[in-house]
Amino acid sequence: MKAVCWHGANDVRVETVPDPKIINPRDAIIKITSTAICGSDLHIYNGYIPTMEKGDILGHEFMGEVVELGSSVKNVKVGDRVVVPFTISCGNCFFCNQDLWSLCDNSNPNAWMVEKQMGYSPSGLFGYSHLFGGYAGGQAQYARVPFADVGLFKIPDGLTDEQVLFLTDxxxxxxxxxxxxxxxxxxxxxxxxxxxxxxxxxxxxxxxxxxxxxxxxxxxxxxxxxxxxxxxxxxxxxxxxxxxxxxxxxxxxxxxxxxxxxxxxxxxxxxxxxxxxxxxxxxxxxxxxxxxxxxxxxxxxxxxxxxxxxxxxxxxxxxxxxxxxxxxxxxxGQTHVHKYLQPLLEHIQNGKIDPTFIISHRLPIEEAPHGYEIFKHKKDNCTKVVLKP
Ligand code: NAD
Ligand code: ZN
Structure with a gap:
């Protein structure tokens, strides 16, 4: 598949990489239909976030269609249209149970290592360095979503990608x-x-x-x-x-x-x-x-x-x-995205807000490097770039 990969400060490249695979019964594979570049991605692009490795796939604002499910995911089906919160949460720990989803205790596989260095460990985030779990991001054609039974939010018919994409973050x-x-x-x-x-x-x-x-x-x-x-x-x-x-x-x-x-x-x-x-x-x-x-x-x-x-x-x-x-x-703090998905979807549905106002650029994924440049430098009136994989 094609993916936007980090290679250093101010250096992102669109590369062909292996497709993601199910590795856990609670995983899902999503075929991505829309994905955006975030101000948080600029911190990585600027070289401010440590523990990135060359070739890491960027992106944490993405949505698409479920194409494959691990054996224990029962509440979504192949073919469902979903948005994916940028914060990865298990849904079962002390923090998730208190609606503090972005503080999940079980979503960072590198926690043991990070904790040794920093005294605490942040939760997992998509495409946001090995400090945050080393997950491949969603500026790609496909992504693996862990804890898919709580990490996928089904979108009702009749709403466009652009209306709901920003629920991710x-x-x-x-x-x-x-x-x-x-x-x-x-x-x-x-x-x-x-x-x-x-x-x-x-x-x-x-x-x-x-x-x-x-x-x-x-x-x-x-x-x-x-x-x-x-x-x-x-x-x-x-x-x-x-x-x-x-x-x-x-x-x-x-x-x-x-x-x-x-x-x-x-x-x-x-x-x-x-x-x-x-x-x-x-x-x-x-x-x-x-x-x-x-x-x-x-x-x-x-x-x-x-x-x-x-x-x-x-x-x-x-x-x-x-x-x-x-x-x-x-x-x-990082946003407890899961908590806000349903109420904010309702604001979109009842017309209280139309999130599409923010979009200035729609680009094919191949043009992601250009997207990063104009978003970083706020060129061409760039307020938000949506990539189409
Ligand atoms: P952005 O880079 O598009 O926007 C930042 C804006 O701040 C720019 O318009 C810039 O001109 C302006 N700015 C810079 N210095 C300023 C100053 N001294 N005073 C006033 N304005 C100034 O980024 P964004 O996507 O809007 O994200 C904003 C911040 O939110 C980033 O730090 C991003 O990482 C963070 N973020 C946090 C979460 C979270 O969960 N907490 C989620 C998404 C983004
Ligand atoms: Zn973001």
């Missing part, structure tokens, strides 16, 4: 980011980053009752999207002092909640290449978590800080004193 991620703000009627929510995650966070903040959403980025097209589609007030952080502007817009108090939908900042140029150090130390450092710093400094006293943005290893210069003395509540 960025829609639930934006939604959970807003939910983590504990929004009360009348609240003002500020969102740093108007990429796909930020855009869905804006929409979700309104769905959850925010009165005002203020969105921050530097890319005019993305700010425009936040304004026209998301109904947000927008600030360009390259043109104004964000902290001052937010104060002014909120009567001097600051937003009730602030969302960091940026994470390790991929400005379109490499800030620095961490890959080699990171590989050695399973550790990543940056002294420029600008968005996160602004989030903490801007949030009102007693407010909520929600961090869907992905960080790795250590980050430096986080104003913990301000966070402590302002009594901020922090919530963050």
């Amino acid at each position: 960025v829609f639930p991620t934006g939604y959970m980011a807003a939910e983590n703000c504990d929004i009360k009627t009348g609240d003002t929510v500020a969102v740093w980053g108007c990429g796909p995650v930020g855009q869905f966070a804006i929409k979700s903040a309104y769905l959850l009752g925010a009165e005002r959403v203020i969105a921050i980025d530097r890319i005019p097209e993305r700010l425009e999207m936040a304004k026209t589609y998301g109904k947000a007030e927008v600030l360009n952080y390259e043109e104004i002092d964000v902290g001052e502007a937010l104060k002014e817009m909120t009567g001097g108090r600051g937003p009730d909640a602030c969302i960091d939908a940026v994470g390790m900042e991929a400005h379109g140029t490499d800030l620095m290449s961490f890959y080699d150090q990171a590989k050695q130390a399973v550790r990543l450092e940056t002294d420029r978590p600008t968005a996160l710093r602004q989030v903490i400094v801007s949030c009102r006293k007693g407010g909520h800080v929600s961090i869907p943005g992905v960080y790795g290893g250590f980050i430096d210069k986080v104003p913990m004193g301000a966070a402590m003395n302002k009594g901020l509540t922090f919530k963050m």
Whole structure:
């Protein structure tokens, strides 16, 4: 099959690789019909995520048709159309039982090794390095889905791929980011980053009752999207002092909640290449978590800080004193996608949101390297690339 393979920082290639096979009775094989490139893939593309190996298959936002099932998967059939949450979860452990799906204890086959190095082990993710289980990703023609009885979500007839594809990640991620703000009627929510995650966070903040959403980025097209589609007030952080502007817009108090939908900042140029150090130390450092710093400094006293943005290893210069003395509540994490699939599908079905607004590019899988380039550099008005395998 064809697959998008990682070969180093800024180097992805479309290669012919062996088809995946069932290796466990709870597995399924999916023939992929649509798959997207995520801001999280850019961290890998930028070389920020350690333990990638040359030839690893990328991608964690994918959907398709079930073509083969392990013997113990009974709740889906061959031929079913499904979306696949990017987080891999067993459905039976302490964490899965508490709806904390992205913290599953059984989905990272490398846990024993990772834990030795880091003191904890993250759950398995598709296409996201050996730290996260070493699973082949879904920017490919086929993928193996483990724990398929809980890891496949059947799509009802009458919905297109593009309407449901983002249930795999960025829609639930934006939604959970807003939910983590504990929004009360009348609240003002500020969102740093108007990429796909930020855009869905804006929409979700309104769905959850925010009165005002203020969105921050530097890319005019993305700010425009936040304004026209998301109904947000927008600030360009390259043109104004964000902290001052937010104060002014909120009567001097600051937003009730602030969302960091940026994470390790991929400005379109490499800030620095961490890959080699990171590989050695399973550790990543940056002294420029600008968005996160602004989030903490801007949030009102007693407010909520929600961090869907992905960080790795250590980050430096986080104003913990301000966070402590302002009594901020922090919530963050990989998204518990499984928990949000049904309720967000219903929002799509009843017309509360049409997730297709985010798509700017549809490319054959062969053009994935071009897709990564334009998404990284935000060229050609690129907001989201969907690949057609
Ligand atoms: P993206 O790269 O398309 O968007 C990031 C946006 O942030 C860009 O528009 C960029 O211009 C903007 N930005 C950069 N620095 C900024 C700053 N200082 N202030 C304000 N805006 C700034 O990525 P995306 O797909 O929207 O993903 C956003 C983040 O969410 C990434 O870190 C990604 O890894 C993460 N993510 C997390 C989860 C999760 O489960 N928690 C899931 C998916 C993505
Ligand atoms: Zn993603």
